Amino acid sequence: MKEILARRKEAERQERIRQILKAAGRLFLKKGYTNTTMRDICLKAELSTGAVYFYFKSKEEIYAQICEDIFMYLDGMFNRALDPDSKPAERFRILADTYLQFYTENRDQWVVIKEFRNIGLSAPLLDRLVRLDMALFARLQETVDQYLREKKLTHRWNSEEVSVAMWGSVEGLLDIHRMGFFENTSLDLEEMIHKQLDIFLTGIR
Amino acid sequence: MKEILARRKEAERQERIRQILKAAGRLFLKKGYTNTTMRDICLKAELSTGAVYFYFKSKEEIYAQICEDIFMYLDGMFNRALDPDSKPAERFRILADTYLQFYTENRDQWVVIKEFRNIGLSAPLLDRLVRLDMALFARLQETVDQYLREKKLTHRWNSEEVSVAMWGSVEGLLDIHRMGFFENTSLDLEEMIHKQLDIFLTGIR
Amino acid sequence: MKEILARRKEAERQERIRQILKAAGRLFLKKGYTNTTMRDICLKAELSTGAVYFYFKSKEEIYAQICEDIFMYLDGMFNRALDPDSKPAERFRILADTYLQFYTENRDQWVVIKEFRNIGLSAPLLDRLVRLDMALFARLQETVDQYLREKKLTHRWNSEEVSVAMWGSVEGLLDIHRMGFFENTSLDLEEMIHKQLDIFLTGIR
Amino acid sequence: MKEILARRKEAERQERIRQILKAAGRLFLKKGYTNTTMRDICLKAELSTGAVYFYFKSKEEIYAQICEDIFMYLDGMFNRALDPDSKPAERFRILADTYLQFYTENRDQWVVIKEFRNIGLSAPLLDRLVRLDMALFARLQETVDQYLREKKLTHRWNSEEVSVAMWGSVEGLLDIHRMGFFENTSLDLEEMIHKQLDIFLTGIR
DNA sequence: AATGAATGAGAATTCATTCAT
DNA sequence: GATGAATGAATTCTCATTCAT
Numbered sequence: 001m002k003e004i005l006a007r008r009k010e011a012e013r014q015e016r017i018r019q020i021l022k023a024a025g026r027l028f029l030k031k032g033y034t035n036t037t038m039r040d041i042c043l044k045a046e047l048s049t050g051a052v053y054f055y056f057k058s059k060e061e062i063y064a065q066i067c068e069d070i071f072m073y074l075d076g077m078f079n080r081a082l083d084p085d086s087k088p089a090e091r092f093r094i095l096a097d098t099y100l101q102f103y104t105e106n107r108d109q110w111v112v113i114k115e116f117r118n119i120g121l122s123a124p125l126l127d128r129l130v131r132l133d134m135a136l137f138a139r140l141q142e143t144v145d146q147y148l149r150e151k152k153l154t155h156r157w158n159s160e161e162v163s164v165a166m167w168g169s170v171e172g173l174l175d176i177h178r179m180g181f182f183e184n185t186s187l188d189l190e191e192m193i194h195k196q197l198d199i200f201l202t203g204i205r
Numbered sequence: 206m207k208e209i210l211a212r213r214k215e216a217e218r219q220e221r222i223r224q225i226l227k228a229a230g231r232l233f234l235k236k237g238y239t240n241t242t243m244r245d246i247c248l249k250a251e252l253s254t255g256a257v258y259f260y261f262k263s264k265e266e267i268y269a270q271i272c273e274d275i276f277m278y279l280d281g282m283f284n285r286a287l288d289p290d291s292k293p294a295e296r297f298r299i300l301a302d303t304y305l306q307f308y309t310e311n312r313d314q315w316v317v318i319k320e321f322r323n324i325g326l327s328a329p330l331l332d333r334l335v336r337l338d339m340a341l342f343a344r345l346q347e348t349v350d351q352y353l354r355e356k357k358l359t360h361r362w363n364s365e366e367v368s369v370a371m372w373g374s375v376e377g378l379l380d381i382h383r384m385g386f387f388e389n390t391s392l393d394l395e396e397m398i399h400k401q402l403d404i405f406l407t408g409i410r
Numbered sequence: 411m412k413e414i415l416a417r418r419k420e421a422e423r424q425e426r427i428r429q430i431l432k433a434a435g436r437l438f439l440k441k442g443y444t445n446t447t448m449r450d451i452c453l454k455a456e457l458s459t460g461a462v463y464f465y466f467k468s469k470e471e472i473y474a475q476i477c478e479d480i481f482m483y484l485d486g487m488f489n490r491a492l493d494p495d496s497k498p499a500e501r502f503r504i505l506a507d508t509y510l511q512f513y514t515e516n517r518d519q520w521v522v523i524k525e526f527r528n529i530g531l532s533a534p535l536l537d538r539l540v541r542l543d544m545a546l547f548a549r550l551q552e553t554v555d556q557y558l559r560e561k562k563l564t565h566r567w568n569s570e571e572v573s574v575a576m577w578g579s580v581e582g583l584l585d586i587h588r589m590g591f592f593e594n595t596s597l598d599l600e601e602m603i604h605k606q607l608d609i610f611l612t613g614i615r
Numbered sequence: 616m617k618e619i620l621a622r623r624k625e626a627e628r629q630e631r632i633r634q635i636l637k638a639a640g641r642l643f644l645k646k647g648y649t650n651t652t653m654r655d656i657c658l659k660a661e662l663s664t665g666a667v668y669f670y671f672k673s674k675e676e677i678y679a680q681i682c683e684d685i686f687m688y689l690d691g692m693f694n695r696a697l698d699p700d701s702k703p704a705e706r707f708r709i710l711a712d713t714y715l716q717f718y719t720e721n722r723d724q725w726v727v728i729k730e731f732r733n734i735g736l737s738a739p740l741l742d743r744l745v746r747l748d749m750a751l752f753a754r755l756q757e758t759v760d761q762y763l764r765e766k767k768l769t770h771r772w773n774s775e776e777v778s779v780a781m782w783g784s785v786e787g788l789l790d791i792h793r794m795g796f797f798e799n800t801s802l803d804l805e806e807m808i809h810k811q812l813d814i815f816l817t818g819i820r
Numbered sequence: 821a822a823t824g825a826a827t828g829a830g831a832a833t834t835c836a837t838t839c840a841t
Numbered sequence: 842g843a844t845g846a847a848t849g850a851a852t853t854c855t856c857a858t859t860c861a862t
Contacts, residue, residue, distance in 0.1 A: 009824095016825090034239035035325040038853060048827045053854065115323060117384065120237050137386065160390050164381055165401045169370070172377025176369055179322065180335075181342065185365050196370045199408030214842095243836055253844045255838075264836065442735050444649035448857055458823045460859075469857065527794065528730060530650040540795075547796065570800050574791055575784070575811045582787025586779055589732065591752065595775050606780045613814030624845095631846090653832060663848045668833070 017055050020045045021069065024062045029108040033063060033119040064125040067116050070109040071132040074102055078139055088147040092197060095143060096170055100193050103174050111178065140167055157204055169196055222260050224250045226274065229267045234313040238268060238324045269330040272321050275314040276337040279307055283344055293352035297402060300348060301375055305398050308379050316383065345372055362409055374401055427465050429455045431479065434472045439518040443473060443529045474535040477526050480519040481542040484512055488549055498557035502607060505553060506580055510603050513584050521588065550577055567614055579606055632670050635660045636684065639677045644723040648678060648734040679740040682731050685724040686747040689717055693754055703762035707812060710758060711785055715808050718789050726793065755782055772819055784811055 023044035027036040038059055042049050056062045081098040082091060103110045116129050144166065145159035173196060176182070177189050228249035232241040243264055247254050261267045286303040287296060308315045321334050349371065350364035378401060381387070382394050433454035437446040448469055452459050466472045491508040492501060513520045526539050554576065555569035583606060586592070587599050638659035642651040653674055657664050671677045696713040697706060718725045731744050759781065760774035788811060791797070792804050 013825095032323055032325045037851080039851090050828070050855070051826055054825065059853070118237060118320060118323075120240050133384075134386075158391075160392055161397060161400065164386065164392060164397060165374070165378065165404065168377030168379075168381050169374035169401070170377070171380065172373030172375070173370065174373075175376060175380070176373050179338070181339070181369065186363075187365055187369060192366060192369060195366065196374070199370065199405060201408075203404030203406075203408035242834085247845095254836095255845065256843055258837070259842070442733060445735050447855085452824095459857095460824065461822055463858070464821070525733060528647055528733070530647045543794070544796070568801075570802055571807060571810065574796065574802060574807060575788065575814065578787030578789075578791050579780070579784035579811070580787070581790060582783030582785070583780065584783075585786065585790070586783050589748075591749075591779065596773075597776055597779060602776060602779060605776065606784070609780065609818030610814060613816075613818030628846095652830080654830090665834070665849065666847055669846065674832070 013055075016045075016047075020047070020052055020055055020062065021066055025066050025108055025112065028063065028066070029111055033115075060121055060125060063116070063119065064121065064129060066109075067113055067129050068132065070106075070113050071129070071136060073106075073109070074099075074113075074136060075139075077102055078136075082143070088143065088150045091143045092147065092166075092201065093194070095140060096193055096197055099170060100174075100190060103177075104189075107178065110174065114175070137163070137167065151205075153204065162204060166197075166200060169200065218260070221250075221252070221256075225252070225257055225260060225267065226271055230271050230313060230317065233268065233271070234316060265326055265330060268321070268324070269326065269334060271314075272318055272334050273337060275311075275318050276334070276341060278311075278314070279304075279318075279341060280344075282307055283341075287348070293348065293355045296348045297352065297371075297406065298399075300345060301398055301402055304375060305379075305395060308382075309394075312383070315379065319380070342368070342372065356410075358409065367409060371402075371405060374405065423465070426455075426457070426461075430457065430462055430465060430472065431476055435476050435518060435522065438473065438476070439521055443525075470531055470535060473526070473529070474531065474539060476519075477523055477539050478542060480516075480523050481539070481546060483516075483519070484509075484523075484546060485549075487512055488546075492553070498553065498560045501553045502557065502576075502611065503604075505550060506603055506607055509580060510584075510600060513587075514599075517588070520584070524585070547573070547577065561615075563614065572614060576607075576610060579610065628670075631660075631662075635662070635667055635670055635677065636681055640681050640723060640727065643678065643681070644726055648730075675736055675740060678731070678734070679736065679744060681724075682728055682744050683747065685721070685728050686744070686751060688721075688724070689714075689728075689751060690754075692717055693751075697758070703758065703765045704816075706758045707762065707781075707816065708809070710755060711808055711812055714785060715789075715805060718792075719804070722793065725789065729790070752778070752782065766820075768819065777819065781812075781815060784815065 020041065024036070024041045027040050027044060030036075031040075038052060039049060041059075041062070042052050045052065052062075056065065077098050078095065081094050083094075086094065113129075113133070117126070121129070141159050141163040144163045148154050148157060148159055148162065170193060173189070173192055182189060225246065229241070229246045232245050232249060235241075236245075243257060244254060246264075246267070247257055250257070257267075261270065282303050283300065286299050288299075291299065318334075318338070322331070326334070346364050346368040349368045353359050353362060353364055353367065375398060378394070378397055382397075387394060430451065434446070434451045437450050437454060440446075441450075448462060449459060451469075451472070452462055455462070462472075466475065487508050488505065491504050496504065523539075523543070527536070531539070551569050551573040554573045558564045558567060558569055558572065580603060583599070583602055587602075592599060635656065639651070639656045642655050642659060645651075646655075653667060654664060656674075656677070657667050660667065667677070671680065692713050693710065696709045698709075701709065728744075728748070732741070736744070756774050756778040759778045763769050763772060763774055763777065785808060788804070788807055797804060
């Protein structure tokens with residue numbers, strides 16, 4: 001009996017946390033971190049002014065948690081997408097598609113993790129996030145590495161440079177899309193990503 | 206006589222404006238827009254608190270002016286770089302090199318114009334800057350267009366998509382570089398940009 | 411049967427109250443009244459936030475109760491110490507020793523009752539405590555009075571002034587000791603109190 | 616001309632500081648440090664909410680400044696009172712009278728410096744004040760030392776213990792007076808201090 | 821009785837902007 | 842034009858107290 005109650009409590013707690021993160025995430029996206037006040041977050045999360053502090057130590061901490069969750073979520077997506085039995089050649093497309101899917105379905109979150117370096121987070125929180133970002137990149141590099149080996153291209157390219165080049169081009173494309181440069185054109189983001197990947201894979205041979 | 210005085214006044218005025226923009230630019234980069242106070246700017250520009258308001262209506266306006274100047278400056282760089290007699294094929298490299306040079310020599314400014322969309326500017330100022338950003342992109346697209354025509358590639362690619370793909374890949378690379386991913390690696394930014402361009406031009410054939 | 415239960419209830423209630431007062435007392439001493447939160451008190455007393463309000467109306471009330479208890483405790487000490495058969499001359503030393511013992515063994519409490527006037531208590535509570543403080547002083551004056559009569563000194567001193575002088579000198583000495591002025595010296599508190607009493611008794615002859 | 620202006624500015628600045636310290640001092644006395652808000656201080660000093668921060672970094676700093684000023688003031692009083700040519704025997708009375716005068720004329724301040732240890736100041740500020748307090752005490756000890764030497768009493772008493780005993784008794788007396796124990800009695804503070812001093816000087820022979 | 825999450829008034833502090841001099 | 846002190850709304854965060862469970 002007691003246990004059931006405790007479990008419900010915990011569930012409600014998690015629900016509140018989710019509520020706050022969701023509210024904060026949207027506000028951060030719409031108005032930017034600094035222009036979002038704790039008051040805004042509380043109102044949107046339908047909580048009183050002080051209640052949020054029961055779940056998070058500070059505004060910064062909320063932001064960091066949002067970022068961390070996003071990184072974890074992305075990591076999970078990649079985990080599920082990257083079948084260890086798939087051929088390296090296919091993995092590029094899978095990686096790119098997964099990332100594209102993430103961008104399409106969670107654009108708010110994508111923007112958030114693109115900007116965490118620029119909001120003046122305190123060192124400990126910033127470090128944690130930087131580490132997560134790097135871990136995600138290491139994922140890509142590993143895939144690139146396997147591909148280059150299989151295709152016997154290691155004498156011409158090293159995985160570092162190819163990874164950086166690929167990541168840069170995809171990320172850059174998404175950035176441009178987000179800025180609204182695809183509006184009023186006939187361009188389609190998914191098609192572009194695929195074309196760019198093709199150009200790339202053709203180019204490195 | 207009067208005119209000379211008036212001219213000197215105007216010159217002094219311009220000098221003050223330059224001072225303020227320079228001071229503000231550095232501070233915005235180092236501490237971010239929100240964490241930079243007008244007081245900081247005034248101190249660094251060696252002016253009194255109120256004086257700045259004689260030259261700019263608001264903090265926002267200073268920021269917008271900085272961005273505008275950077276866009277103008279970049280535009281000028283491209284103008285000078287793009288010799289109308291040069292072959293379209295060469296122009297890619299020239300464009301990329303020019304942009305790279307801008308990034309290398311004025312990274313502060315590069316960062317500033319990458320972020321103007323995220324600081325919560327009021328609509329009129331934001332619009333003006335967005336327009337300038339788009340104008341710069343139109344520049345690139347024009348060059349791409351000429352290239353594709355010359356190389357008879359228009360049946361396979363349209364200039365929009367190639368421009369976006371190229372711009373995206375360069376911008377993405379610079380972004381990654383700025384995030385510090387080149388540190389602790391053997392990568393060289395200039396080399397990477399060139400390689401990526403090569404991959405690209407090879408890829409679209 | 412019912413009565414036994416009721417008695418147990420009451421015993422438990424008293425135990426809780428004791429718990430709260432003990433926890434609060436320590437915290438008030440260590441961090442000061444204002445810097446001690448109800449949360450702190452509840453945690454230390456191993457109670458939930460709301461439970462305390464079942465036993466005390468407010469934080470202030472807890473503080474006042476602590477003071478009151480200390481006054482009662484001190485009063486009890488004096489009662490036990492002052493044997494009605496002892497000679498007035500001895501009583502001074504007994505009083506001083508008792509107070510010194512109280513200071514030494516319960517310095518926390520001593521500090522608490524020294525400061526109740528400065529924490530911004532509401533008038534009714536403050537009044538109650540002031541009255542208790544005065545009652546304690548009356549105790550001393552009575553003893554002084556008896557002594558002066560026995561020694562036939564009433565023509566030179568009245569008990570009011572001697573009481574005040576004595577109390578002031580002991581209290582002042584303890585205060586100085588508490589401020590840390592005895593550290594890094596060869597002074598011993600007990601010795602000092604006795605010497606001062608001697609000086610005093612010699613002085614008033 | 617410029618200089619005159621600058622001097623007036625400085626004078627006005629000092630006047631504001633005085634205003635703030637005076638307002639804060641009274642409020643701290645009446646309501647206690649913690650119960651006094653910056654808003655209160657601003658209102659009483661006839662300034663807007665933020666203006667005080669132009670003169671003081673924090674509430675704590677205001678408090679510390681008040682204390683420091685009081686210590687300096689007291690030090691000055693002692694300096695003026697203690698004629699180097701006066702006989703050590705007279706100095707006791709002068710010291711006591713000076714301190715009494717300070718208490719009588721500036722009771723608010725006297726209370727303030729009695730309590731600075733209990734309001735939770737940050738370490739650096741607290742240290743500074745403790746040091747000043749000790750310096751003041753050193754003053755007294757020096758006088759006591761000279762007296763004991765002159766009266767050839769050094770074999771029976773050391774200056775440390777006599778100083779502490781004297782200081783304690785005077786301070787304790789003032790404390791009792793402040794608590795209101797002289798009200799409703801025929802006691803006179805000045806007379807009491809003098810009597811106590813007499814008792815003391817008689818007692819240590 | 822007991823819990824502890826929630827409330828919300830209020831605290832210290834900051835800072836873009838104004839305006840008397 | 843220039844100064845810089847002053848303004849005061851707004852911000853983050855705290856905490857005594859309440860109340861549904």
